Amino acid sequence: MSNEKYPDAMNALIEALKSFPGVGKRSAERMAFAILKWPGEKREAVGSLISGLSNSVVSCVVCGNIADAEADARCAYCADPSRDASIICVVEEVAQISGIERGGFFRGLYHVLGGRLAPLEGKHAEDLNIESLRARIADGGVLEVILALGQDVEGRATAIYLADLLKTTGVKVSRLASGIPVGADLSYADSATIAAALNGRVPLD
Amino acid sequence: MLKNLQLLNYRNYVDEKIDFDSKTNVLTGTNGQGKTNILEAVYFLSMLRSFRTASPREIRGIGSDFFHVSAFLNTSRGYDKLLEVDYAETRRLRIDSSPVFKASEFIGSFKAVAFLPSDLMIVTEGAALRRRFVNMFLCSYDKIYLADLNDYANALKSRNALLKNQNPDTDALTAFERILAEKAVAITAKRAAVLKKISEEMARLFREIKGGNALFNIAYTPHPSTENIEAHAAKLAADRAKDAARRSTSLGPHLDDCQFLLNDKPLRAFGSTGQCRLAALCLKLAALKLLGDIDGGGAGTVALVDDVAGELDSETQDAFFGIVSQTEQSFFTFTATPSDAYFADAKILEVKNGSISNAAGAAI
Numbered sequence: 361m362s363n364e365k366y367p368d369a370m371n372a373l374i375e376a377l378k379s380f381p382g383v384g385k386r387s388a389e390r391m392a393f394a395i396l397k398w399p400g401e402k403r404e405a406v407g408s409l410i411s412g413l414s415n416s417v418v419s420c421v422v423c424g425n426i427a428d429a430e431a432d433a434r435c436a437y438c439a440d441p442s443r444d445a446s447i448i449c450v451v452e453e454v455a456q457i458s459g460i461e462r463g464g465f466f467r468g469l470y471h472v473l474g475g476r477l478a479p480l481e482g483k484h485a486e487d488l489n490i491e492s493l494r495a496r497i498a499d500g501g502v503l504e505v506i507l508a509l510g511q512d513v514e515g516r517a518t519a520i521y522l523a524d525l526l527k528t529t530g531v532k533v534s535r536l537a538s539g540i541p542v543g544a545d546l547s548y549a550d551s552a553t554i555a556a557a558l559n560g561r562v563p564l565d
Numbered sequence: 566m567l568k569n570l571q572l573l574n575y576r577n578y579v580d581e582k583i584d585f586d587s588k589t590n591v592l593t594g595t596n597g598q599g600k601t602n603i604l605e606a607v608y609f610l611s612m613l614r615s616f617r618t619a620s621p622r623e624i625r626g627i628g629s630d631f632f633h634v635s636a637f638l639n640t641s642r643g644y645d646k647l648l649e650v651d652y653a654e655t656r657r658l659r660i661d662s663s664p665v666f667k668a669s670e671f672i673g674s675f676k677a678v679a680f681l682p683s684d685l686m687i688v689t690e691g692a693a694l695r696r697r698f699v700n701m702f703l704c705s706y707d708k709i710y711l712a713d714l715n716d717y718a719n720a721l722k723s724r725n726a727l728l729k730n731q732n733p734d735t736d737a738l739t740a741f742e743r744i745l746a747e748k749a750v751a752i753t754a755k756r757a758a759v760l761k762k763i764s765e766e767m768a769r770l771f772r773e774i775k776g777g778n779a780l781f782n783i784a785y786t787p788h789p790s791t792e793n794i795e796a797h798a799a800k801l802a803a804d805r806a807k808d809a810a811r812r813s814t815s816l817g818p819h820l821d822d823c824q825f826l827l828n829d830k831p832l833r834a835f836g837s838t839g840q841c842r843l844a845a846l847c848l849k850l851a852a853l854k855l856l857g858d859i860d861g862g863g864a865g866t867v868a869l870v871d872d873v874a875g876e877l878d879s880e881t882q883d884a885f886f887g888i889v890s891q892t893e894q895s896f897f898t899f900t901a902t903p904s905d906a907y908f909a910d911a912k913i914l915e916v917k918n919g920s921i922s923n924a925a926g927a928a929i
Binding site for chain 2: 477478479480484512513517520522525550552555
């Protein structure tokens with residue numbers, strides 16, 4: 361359906377850029393034209409940053425977060441001795457860690473599952489970073505696991521799965537509260553959110 | 566009350582804007598002119614579903630790749646609300662020009678009940694049609710029901726997908742079955758409560774229409790018969806081998822049914838066509854009455870009557886108009902202008918081949 365006649369290389373670049381989340385054809389075109397205007401050195405530099413990623417960034421051997429490539433690679437949190445190693449916060453994806461860190465409240469360590477149980481997408485327990493979580497707990501020193509997973513069916517099923525799995529370890533397992541966003545007006549919350557908030561209400565004493 | 570209706574590429578309407586200024590509206594015209602399409606469009610704005618097709622793509626006019634329905638809704642609180650639905654590749658919903666992302670937040674801005682010739686099938690045909698009726702009704706009756714239903718469907722598909730594996734992951738099954746059981750119990754409880762209310766209302770209507778000795782009730786046979794989440798989850802776990810062989814989950818509200826009983830006999834098997842037709846009509850009237858009771862006095866309800874009102878006997882007609890007149894607004898289709906006194910003050914709209922005009926001499 362394309363009306364534009366671009367050189368093949370441009371079309372290929374636009375196609376590739378379209379695979380970014382939230383980027384459609386128009387945005388991909390704008391990005392491709394911006395790249396075209398860059399001086400050659402910048403294109404080289406950015407290109408090698410991208411192509412070097414597979415060698416420069418690896419998974420943290422402990423938690424699955426991203427880490428600098430080196431022997432026994434640990435991420436910034438696992439390598440930080442001031443973090444509280446007795447609390448592990450389990451997230452689905454690496455990108456979710458920065459959200460929790462922005463809060464500045466959590467001082468424990470993380471564990472990245474790399475997804476959630478989603479049989480409809482062919483994602484099963486063996487595809488997730490679960491064994492290493494078990495190993496971390498078996499090593500001792502962990503007192504609490506916080507499951508910071510999504511509130512949809514798959515996220516909740518994964519939380520139930522992990523809670524059952526960790527039952528025998530004696531570690532305290534909790535999940536994030538769900539409901540009204542902090543600072544938000546109750547009048548603008550949708551009904552399912554209000555129901556979740558009512559179910560998870562906390563006594564004032 | 567709807568003040569107008571705008572349609573773009575909606576079935577045989579290319580670009581049509583209709584103003585409504587009356588509580589009772591009558592669409593007249595010969596068959597195939599597009600009377601029912603108007604009712605369908607009003608229903609779509611209320612429920613985001615058609616009463617004729619499960620696939621909204623079919624609604625698009627021939628040769629177009631989208632359709633649009635919008636209306637100004639005058640709320641009972643006196644201000645107007647603009648409801649808009651655009652259906653192209655994806656669905657876009659707006660209320661007062663602000664995007665709405667959750668269907669459940671759009672559904673039920675007004676509460677439409679459609680009276681259709683095919684309603685008879687709810688009484689006489691298989692359980693799926695009765696479940697569909699109950700689901701649609703509950704979606705406008707209870708805002709959280711739709712979320713429960715979607716979660717249930719998702720967990721059900723996930724469980725079935727897990728069971729397809731040669732060696733299913735039993736721990737993952739346990740996790741999804743737990744959610745399935747939780748939602749099953751919630752859905753079943755809501756269905757039981759609402760069917761009890763509908764049953765009582767229908768029984769009252771039957772007595773009113775057929776005299777004191779007509780004993781009507783709905784028998785609901787829920788599929789977890791238990792209200793206990795753990796017990797239902799345990800049953801699901803016990804059924805795994807059987808369900809894996811069947812390739813589907815054999816227990817749960819997706820298989821529910823209810824029976825319409827007249828004098829303790831199921832209408833489906835023993836009822837005359839006339840009795841079944843009356844039951845179907847009373848079912849929709851009961852739904853309309855219950856939706857009208859939410860805010861009291863029929864507030865926010867719209868009755869859409871397609872070719873149904875013409876053939877009722879006088880007792881039935883009295884009961885019918887008695888409830889329909891309580892609604893905020895009603896739309897009727899007729900092939901000719903009805904002579905019944907009920908329509909004396911109605912606005913008559915003539916439908917001809919996808920366009921609409923005010924009939925001459927009608928009270929406007």
